[in-house]
Structures are given as C-alpha cells and as structure tokens.
Amino acid sequence: MTASSALLTDRYEITMLQAALRDGTADRQCVFEVFARRLAGGRRFGVVAGTGRLLEEIESFRFGDDELDYLEQHGAIDERTRRWLADYRFTGTITGYREGELYFPGSPVLTVEGTFAEAVVLETLVLSILNYDSAVATAAARMAIAAGDRPLAEMGSRRAHERSAVAAARAAHIAGFGATSNLEAGRTWGIPTMGTAAHAWTLLHDSEEEAFRSQIDALGVDTTLLVDTYDITEGVATAVRVAGPGLGGVRIDSGDLPTVAADVRAQLDDLGAHGTRITVTSDLDEYAIAALAASPVDAYGVGTSLVTGSGTPTAGMVYKLVARQNDDGSWLSVTKASADKVSHGGRKSAFRVLANGTASEEVVVVSDGFEPLDTPAEHPDARPLQTELFTAGGPVADWTGAAGVRAAREHHARVIEEMPVRALALSRSEPAIPTVYRDAD
Amino acid sequence: MTASSALLTDRYEITMLQAALRDGTADRQCVFEVFARRLAGGRRFGVVAGTGRLLEEIESFRFGDDELDYLEQHGAIDERTRRWLADYRFTGTITGYREGELYFPGSPVLTVEGTFAEAVVLETLVLSILNYDSAVATAAARMAIAAGDRPLAEMGSRRAHERSAVAAARAAHIAGFGATSNLEAGRTWGIPTMGTAAHAWTLLHDSEEEAFRSQIDALGVDTTLLVDTYDITEGVATAVRVAGPGLGGVRIDSGDLPTVAADVRAQLDDLGAHGTRITVTSDLDEYAIAALAASPVDAYGVGTSLVTGSGTPTAGMVYKLVARQNDDGSWLSVTKASADKVSHGGRKSAFRVLANGTASEEVVVVSDGFEPLDTPAEHPDARPLQTELFTAGGPVADWTGAAGVRAAREHHARVIEEMPVRALALSRSEPAIPTVYRDAD
Structure with a gap:
C-alpha cells in the first residue's frame, strides 16, 4: 500500500490522456458530472458520503517517480505523458452536494470542471469513494430510521476490506450511527469507539464467572458482559451475581x-437489575431492527449488512462528460445516446423544493453554459443543493478531516427531517420525491 | 490513511488484551481458527484469497507513538498495555490453506497459534482481508467457469472502495481473470493491465470518426474501439472505415x-473484419456470461458484480478460539455452545480426499493437542490442505508479493480441476463435497 492515490485509476484514463495530449484535445475545458441513474435496491433516497475523503485523496493524487516508472516500464505512457503527469495537480473546481445530503436519480452529486486531461484522470478515484461510502451511508440511514431513538453502533469491520471498514465506520457515523468498533476510524475521523469482549474472552477463562469477574475488575460494573457463550439464562444470572x-x-x-430479549429483560428485572441495558448484535439489518421495535432492546450493534450496503453494496454512480468547450470557446452539451442508459447533457444546478418544510421535488436545471444558475423563479425558496468543494488548487477546509465528518453528520440529521413520511418506509419503492428537469432561461 | 495496520482493529480486542494482562491469562497459549460455518449465497465451493496480503499486513501490524498516543488519550489502554503494545510483534505461527485453494463449510482455512494476547489482536485484520478477498475470488471463479476459454478482464474499481478495488483485482486474477483495469493492482501485484477509451473520449471530439482516428493514431489499429456512444451500427461502420x-x-x-453481439459480428464479417474481436462489458455477472456462451463474443469485462462478490459481498468467515492451554500445560478444546451457531472445538488438520483424481470429501481431523496431525489412515492418498504461512517472526516468502499471486493463481487452476462436475454449476446448492469430521487418535 502506498500513500499516493494516483494509480487508483483505470488504465483507460491514462490511455485517453495520452491520446488527447497527442491530438490537441487535452486542454478543452470540460464539465464532468457524477450522478446515479436510479436508486439501486429500490431505495427511497440515497445519502451522499465520501466527499471529505475524496477531497483529501485528490490532494494526494500525485505521480511520483515510482508511479511514473511503473507506467513507463509497462508501456502505459510515453515521454510527453510522463512529463505531463509529473506536474499533475488538479487546478479546476469541484462543486457538489454537501456530504450527508440526500440524493435522487439524476441529482448532480458532484461536478468536476477543468481541462479534459486534468478531469478525466480522476474518474475512478471519484467513483470508488462516492459509490462505496454512499452505499453504506444509505444503508445506515435506513437503519437509523428503523432504530428510532435507540443508539446504533457500527461493528462490521471484519466483513469488509480492512480499509473499506474505516470508510464504512465514517459513512455510518454521518448517517446516524453513534459509535464504531473500528479504532482507525476513531483516530482518523474522530468517531467515538466502543467494544468490550468476544466469546474468546469467556472461553479463555476456566469459567464464565471468572471471565466476567476479570472484566469487571478491569472495566468496572458499568461494562457490558457478553452472556451467550454457553447458556444465556445462566450467563445473565452469573453476570448479575458477579456485578x-x-x-x-x-x-x-x-x-x-x-424472544431472547424479552426473557433476558424479565430475568434482569427479577434480579433487580432494572437499569442494565440490553445490546443485541446478531446479524441485524434494517428489517431486523424494525422487527425489534417493540422488544426491550436498548442498543443495536450492526455489522455485515451495514458494511455491505444491506443488499446494495455500491451506489451505482457514474462520472460522465456532460459539456465541453469547442475550439471557438462556445459550450456544447454532450451525452451518450444509447437507448438503455439515459443521460442528460449539460451543466446542472440542483435545488430541493420544500412545501411547508417538507421536500416535494428535486429540481435540476440544465444549461449549456459554464456559470452556476440561479434559483428557479417559480420556487424562490428552494434550497440550493450545491456548494464549492475544491477551489484554487485545494479542498475547502470545512469539508475535510474530523470537522468535515461532524458537519456532514449534522447536515444529514437536518435534511432527513425534511423528507416526507413516505421516505421513511423500508420497503422497495420509487424515490420519495421526483426529479424534475428544467431548461435554464 | 497510514501505513501501520495496527488500528484496523475492533476495540474489544484491545480491551480484552488489557484485561488479560491484568488477570494473568494473556500468556496462555491459544489456537484460533478461521472458518466459514456455511458457504454464503448457496455457493458450491469457496476460494481462499487474501492470504498473501494478510501476511504482509501482519508484518506492518506495529504500534508506533501515533497509534499508542491515540489509544491512551481516548482511554483505551493503560500504561502497562501501552508498553506491551509498543513491543508487539507476532511471534507465533500461522498455518492454513494455500491462497487459491477451495474451501467448504468448516474448512480450517487459517490457524493462528500463539499467546492469547498476541493472537487475539489480529482477529479483525485477518477477517477483513480473508472475507473480502475470498468473496471476490469465489465470484471470479464462478465467472471463469461460465466464460470457459474466453478471456475475462476485471474492471470494477469504480464500484468498490478505492483500496478494495486493488484487492479485488488481485483476487480476481488468482481465480482466473487474465487482466485488470486497475493500475495500482498492476504495480503492487504484477497483474497485467488493460484499457483503451470511455464514452467521454468520443464525446470530447467533434465526431465519432475523429475520436476513432485519434485513438488509432495513438494506439495503432490493434486497439479496441468503443462503438456504442451513438448508434452501434454506424459506430461499427465508422470503426472499420477508419481502421x-x-x-x-x-x-x-x-x-x-x-442480439447486439450477433448483429455486430455479422456486420464485421460483411465488412471483411473477420479477425476483429468483440468485447462486451455491460453489467455482466456469471449468469449473463453463461447466457452469452453461444454468442459471438470474444472477451468479457466484468465490473460491479465481481467487486461486490456477485450477491455475496463477504465470505462470512469467523475467527474463533478453539483450543487453549491450562495452567498445568494441558490442552483444552473450547467452543461456544449456542444453538444456532455450531462450532467444533479443537485443533484441526484438513485433507481433501480424491477418488480417481476427483475430490469426494473434505476431511477435518480434530484433536485436543497442539501438533499437526497425520494423514488419516483410511485415506493415505488424501491431499493435505494446510501449509506453513508465517513462522519465526515473518511470512513464508513463497506466499507474498507478486510471486505469491502467481503461485496462488497456478494453485487455483490446478485444484479447480479436481472438482466434480456438480461443483461447476452456477445455481444455488449444497457444497459440492461434504465436510467430514473425524476425531484424532
């Protein structure tokens, strides 16, 4: 593993770069747009996540000698392309939805503007980050809806690639999870961490009682004891006897x-342990959480289904050229024409229309031009959805680091409140609000 | 992102470590085992992958001042635990299935032996790597079966976390994919890379013809042209006219x-382009590949479904304490007793029984002891499945780096040939061969 993100790239981007440097199109100004054609898995909304991570990785998207030597030795670049890459630094602008914001089909989640050459090479990095993180955040938001006021902890690291796990913890926190088991997520992104003991802890000791006693000696009686290594009823009795x-x-x-939660609650109450909380952690997803709403459960720990997007492990966003300059300086909207993959060419501005505080439409205004567009006249109170993310050669500081995660978490909590009630159901459906395209002017 | 893998760890491992250092159980010799209780997704076999990556990450599992300061400042460790972690280096042994090997429910894929303290902290790292990589390799192996002799290229980076993408390319190559689009996978693991142009290349130019001409100028007529940006029939005609x-x-x-492949083949043949190959890349999975077996397709590019495990994005392996030493030096088999999660305590040795060269059984021999077990007497020709992976403080060099990937790929190609025909069907099923437990003695 290396710190440079420059080779986290599909080879065709470098091939196109080289051919464009050769034929003179490399410097054409372009607008690339990230959007999802549909909400995978019949989701009613998506949650944008990964933006802050992306902005930081673009900073480390630099080609050093190691990267350039590899590319050259494997015939991927010629001398001219090598010189160009050696100086690479993204100098364009990136605007987009704030991290934590909701999105719908066609929402222009991210807009990358710059020369063809500098923008085309970012495609894979942009999509890898937004697709994975948004898939996890969307699943997390659904679980948070199902959990209501009960706290959720993320503990799925073991069921995801070791670095995905850190991103998953981050995305889950943005979308409503209070804590994670993942220590690197705690260090890198400032997320609260939690965790006490595994079954191995009980098995290591000569008896369950010894294991519990030692854990309480080390962590105090406020700790959480894992009571199902042998018999749960005996485990609970032992736990209260010891603690x-x-x-x-x-x-x-x-x-x-x-069943088990009800039995354990009754047993704890019988033993006078009225304040002892019950945490459940066995193969939960949003549906299992919803099914436990009437059970005496105090907190949920979610693993596999969270880090794998609960059946939708990737968000399916694409990175498409939607406008470019002609040699005479005029702008041209462009789009692929194939029948089964509908796209809208042109630069987009996006607004969420609210009626009495409840979202009713995602309005996407399309233009041929390069300038940001005004709020549509018929919806003067619509909320603009795009903001500056990367300008003047660097990320906007508000959106990066642990502060960016906090801002995204707060923003998500605010905007989910705007959604109509139908957005909160878990079943497969159409998007909760329609996407409406309008032409500028 | 940091180079140390030490915090890619669930906090409870550190909590248990601290409590074990306190109560004197930290130095008990333990055997932890990695296995899957079942094959997720109704798979007929699983493919072990990630082993070589894991061995390298264990080498970088070191707690420097940055890691220790974070843990201490967040109340995760006391002074004694800090000192212990500062000196951490895994000194035990790891044995297991070779990378690329097939596995079945209960197969002891990895066995980690050492003190409780040194082995417990590796749980998350071990599982993250094996679960993700094995899920991808298993999906890849099914696609390779469906593709038969036609080449497969991995191009799913954009639909996975940016570092998962590199691991996915590696796992796919081990299980039969010939090439990847991911440049970092090429650099780090020596995998052949490929890629020519996206739709953006055509849209960048004033006409499809100009785009094709420029690509051919840059890459020669042997390149692959993307012909579906506008009308495929016109695209093919233009491609042959230009090239x-x-x-x-x-x-x-x-x-x-x-339909499209048949039409394009007929058109190419009419134009005299009999040698022009057809590559298809649209939302393929093993079922779509199988459905194209009779179509005139020359190569497949697979993205989303590959890097997300084709419906099974994680392998579901667990890391369980199965045996430990008592204070008197005797060994004790241990296992969790809950009804819905069956485990077998004890150290295991595993063998694949072959009848006339075809696999018939996965034999798992269980003992209380610490020593490797002999081949079962009733199956003297059974193939032993475990080998040394990490000894004397470091990985066995054969299994790491690009050489490890090559060895794994070759091993996989060999062992898939041993499978009975029923292993090669794609539908949901029981495992292709049964796992049979035997007691040692």
Whole structure:
C-alpha cells in the first residue's frame, strides 16, 4: 500500500490522456458530472458520503517517480505523458452536494470542471469513494430510521476490506450511527469507539464467572458482559451475581432475538437489575431492527449488512462528460445516446423544493453554459443543493478531516427531517420525491 | 490513511488484551481458527484469497507513538498495555490453506497459534482481508467457469472502495481473470493491465470518426474501439472505415448483448473484419456470461458484480478460539455452545480426499493437542490442505508479493480441476463435497 492515490485509476484514463495530449484535445475545458441513474435496491433516497475523503485523496493524487516508472516500464505512457503527469495537480473546481445530503436519480452529486486531461484522470478515484461510502451511508440511514431513538453502533469491520471498514465506520457515523468498533476510524475521523469482549474472552477463562469477574475488575460494573457463550439464562444470572444489579449492560449475539430479549429483560428485572441495558448484535439489518421495535432492546450493534450496503453494496454512480468547450470557446452539451442508459447533457444546478418544510421535488436545471444558475423563479425558496468543494488548487477546509465528518453528520440529521413520511418506509419503492428537469432561461 | 495496520482493529480486542494482562491469562497459549460455518449465497465451493496480503499486513501490524498516543488519550489502554503494545510483534505461527485453494463449510482455512494476547489482536485484520478477498475470488471463479476459454478482464474499481478495488483485482486474477483495469493492482501485484477509451473520449471530439482516428493514431489499429456512444451500427461502420478490416476489436457497453453481439459480428464479417474481436462489458455477472456462451463474443469485462462478490459481498468467515492451554500445560478444546451457531472445538488438520483424481470429501481431523496431525489412515492418498504461512517472526516468502499471486493463481487452476462436475454449476446448492469430521487418535 502506498500513500499516493494516483494509480487508483483505470488504465483507460491514462490511455485517453495520452491520446488527447497527442491530438490537441487535452486542454478543452470540460464539465464532468457524477450522478446515479436510479436508486439501486429500490431505495427511497440515497445519502451522499465520501466527499471529505475524496477531497483529501485528490490532494494526494500525485505521480511520483515510482508511479511514473511503473507506467513507463509497462508501456502505459510515453515521454510527453510522463512529463505531463509529473506536474499533475488538479487546478479546476469541484462543486457538489454537501456530504450527508440526500440524493435522487439524476441529482448532480458532484461536478468536476477543468481541462479534459486534468478531469478525466480522476474518474475512478471519484467513483470508488462516492459509490462505496454512499452505499453504506444509505444503508445506515435506513437503519437509523428503523432504530428510532435507540443508539446504533457500527461493528462490521471484519466483513469488509480492512480499509473499506474505516470508510464504512465514517459513512455510518454521518448517517446516524453513534459509535464504531473500528479504532482507525476513531483516530482518523474522530468517531467515538466502543467494544468490550468476544466469546474468546469467556472461553479463555476456566469459567464464565471468572471471565466476567476479570472484566469487571478491569472495566468496572458499568461494562457490558457478553452472556451467550454457553447458556444465556445462566450467563445473565452469573453476570448479575458477579456485578450486582448495577451492571451496565449485557450483550446478546445469537438466538431468536425478540424472544431472547424479552426473557433476558424479565430475568434482569427479577434480579433487580432494572437499569442494565440490553445490546443485541446478531446479524441485524434494517428489517431486523424494525422487527425489534417493540422488544426491550436498548442498543443495536450492526455489522455485515451495514458494511455491505444491506443488499446494495455500491451506489451505482457514474462520472460522465456532460459539456465541453469547442475550439471557438462556445459550450456544447454532450451525452451518450444509447437507448438503455439515459443521460442528460449539460451543466446542472440542483435545488430541493420544500412545501411547508417538507421536500416535494428535486429540481435540476440544465444549461449549456459554464456559470452556476440561479434559483428557479417559480420556487424562490428552494434550497440550493450545491456548494464549492475544491477551489484554487485545494479542498475547502470545512469539508475535510474530523470537522468535515461532524458537519456532514449534522447536515444529514437536518435534511432527513425534511423528507416526507413516505421516505421513511423500508420497503422497495420509487424515490420519495421526483426529479424534475428544467431548461435554464 | 497510514501505513501501520495496527488500528484496523475492533476495540474489544484491545480491551480484552488489557484485561488479560491484568488477570494473568494473556500468556496462555491459544489456537484460533478461521472458518466459514456455511458457504454464503448457496455457493458450491469457496476460494481462499487474501492470504498473501494478510501476511504482509501482519508484518506492518506495529504500534508506533501515533497509534499508542491515540489509544491512551481516548482511554483505551493503560500504561502497562501501552508498553506491551509498543513491543508487539507476532511471534507465533500461522498455518492454513494455500491462497487459491477451495474451501467448504468448516474448512480450517487459517490457524493462528500463539499467546492469547498476541493472537487475539489480529482477529479483525485477518477477517477483513480473508472475507473480502475470498468473496471476490469465489465470484471470479464462478465467472471463469461460465466464460470457459474466453478471456475475462476485471474492471470494477469504480464500484468498490478505492483500496478494495486493488484487492479485488488481485483476487480476481488468482481465480482466473487474465487482466485488470486497475493500475495500482498492476504495480503492487504484477497483474497485467488493460484499457483503451470511455464514452467521454468520443464525446470530447467533434465526431465519432475523429475520436476513432485519434485513438488509432495513438494506439495503432490493434486497439479496441468503443462503438456504442451513438448508434452501434454506424459506430461499427465508422470503426472499420477508419481502421480498416485489421481493427483489433470493438467494445459494446450497452444493449441486449446476445442480439447486439450477433448483429455486430455479422456486420464485421460483411465488412471483411473477420479477425476483429468483440468485447462486451455491460453489467455482466456469471449468469449473463453463461447466457452469452453461444454468442459471438470474444472477451468479457466484468465490473460491479465481481467487486461486490456477485450477491455475496463477504465470505462470512469467523475467527474463533478453539483450543487453549491450562495452567498445568494441558490442552483444552473450547467452543461456544449456542444453538444456532455450531462450532467444533479443537485443533484441526484438513485433507481433501480424491477418488480417481476427483475430490469426494473434505476431511477435518480434530484433536485436543497442539501438533499437526497425520494423514488419516483410511485415506493415505488424501491431499493435505494446510501449509506453513508465517513462522519465526515473518511470512513464508513463497506466499507474498507478486510471486505469491502467481503461485496462488497456478494453485487455483490446478485444484479447480479436481472438482466434480456438480461443483461447476452456477445455481444455488449444497457444497459440492461434504465436510467430514473425524476425531484424532
């Protein structure tokens, strides 16, 4: 693994760059747009995530000697392309939806403007980050809806690539999860971390009682004891015997959760442990969480389904050239014409129309030009959805680092409140609000 | 992103470590085992992948001041645990299935032996890598079966986290893909890379003809032209007009592929371009590839479904304590007892039983002891499945780097040939061979 992000790139981008440097089109000003043609998995909304990570990775998108030597030795670049890449630094502008914002089919989530050469090479990096992080954030938002006021913890690192796991923890936090088990996510993004013990802890000791006693000695009675290594009823009895009725919590990682949770709550109450919390962690997804709404569960830990997007492991966003300058300086909208992949050419501005505080339409205004567009006259109160993300050779600082994660989490919490009630159901459906295209002027 | 892999770890591992250092169990010798309880997605076999990557990441599993300061400042460790982690280096042994090998439910894919303290902290890293890479390799192997002799290229980077994408390219290559679009996978793992042009290339130019002419000027007539930006029939006609009948190939990325491929082949043949290859790349998975078996397609490019495990984005392997030493030095098999998650305690040795060269059983021999077990007497020709992977403080060099990838690819090609015909069908099923447990003695 290397720190440069420059080779996290599909080879065809470098091939196109080289051919464009040769035929003189490399410097044509272009507008590339990131959007999703549909919401994969019958989702009612998507959640934009990854933006802050992306802005930082674009900063490290530099071709050093190692990268250039590899490309040259494998015949991927000629001398002229090598010189161009050696000086590469994205000098264009990136605007887009704020991280944490909701999106719908056709929403212009990200707009990258610059020369063809400088913008085309970012395609793979942009899509990798936005597609994975947005898929996780969207799943997380659905789980947060299902959980209501009960806290959610992300603990899926083991079911995702080791670096995806860090991004997943970050995306989940933006979309409503309070904490993660992943320590690198804690360090890099300032997310609260949690975790006490695995079954191995109990198995390591000569008895469950010894394991519990040692854990309480080390962590205090407010810790959470994992009670299902052997028999849950005995485990709960042992836990309260060792910790007393002030035990912080028990965790259940197996069994038929509605039944088990009810039994454990009754047992804890019988033992006087009325304040002991029940955390469940066994193969949860948004549907299982919803099914536990009436059960005496205090907190959820979610793993596999979260980090794999709960059936939709990638958001399906694409990076498309939508406008470019002609040699005479005029702008031309462009789009692929094939029947099964509808796209809208042209630069877009996007607004969310609200009626009495509730979102009703995603309005996308299309133009041939290069300038940002005004709020549509018929919806003067519509909320503009795009903001500057990368200008003057660097990311806008508000959106990066741990501060960017906090801002995205707050923004998401605000905008999910704007959604109509139908957005909050979990079943497959059409998008919660329609995307309406309008021509500028 | 940082080079140390030490914080790619669930916090509970550090919590258990700290409590074990306190209660004296930290130095108990333990055997942890990685296995899958079932083959997710109704797969007939799984493919082990990620092993070589894992061995390298264990080498970089070191706690420097940055990692230790973070943990201490966030209350995750005390002073004693800090000192222990500062000196951390895995000194135990890891044995397991060779990378590229097939596995079945209960196969002891990896066995980690060492003190509780040194082995418990590796859980998340081990599982993250093996679960993701094996899910991709398993999907890739199914696609390779469906493709038969036709070449497969991996081009899914944009639909996976940017670093997962590199691992996915690696796993796909091990399981039969010939090339990848991902440049970092080419550099890091020595995998052949490929790629010519996107739709943006055509849209950048004033006409499709100009785009094709420029690409051929840059890359020669043996290149592959993307012919579906506008009208495919016109695109093919333009491609052959510009390149001549010696055109290397055309790529089709949309439409009803069986129909389109047949039409394009007929058109190419009419134009005398009998040698021009047809590559298809539109939303393929193993089923779509199988459905194209009778179509005149020369090569497949696979993206989304490959890097997301074709419906099974994680392999579901677990890392379980299966045996530990008592204070008197005797060994004890241990296992979690809950009803819905069956595990077998004890150290395991595994063998593939072959009848006339065809695999018939996965034999797993269980013992309480620490020593490797002999081939079962009733199957003297059974193939032992485990080998040393990490010994004497470092990885076995045969399994790391680009050489490790090559060895894994060759091994996979060999062992897939041993499978009975029923292993090669794509529909959901029981595992192709049964796992049979035997007691040692």
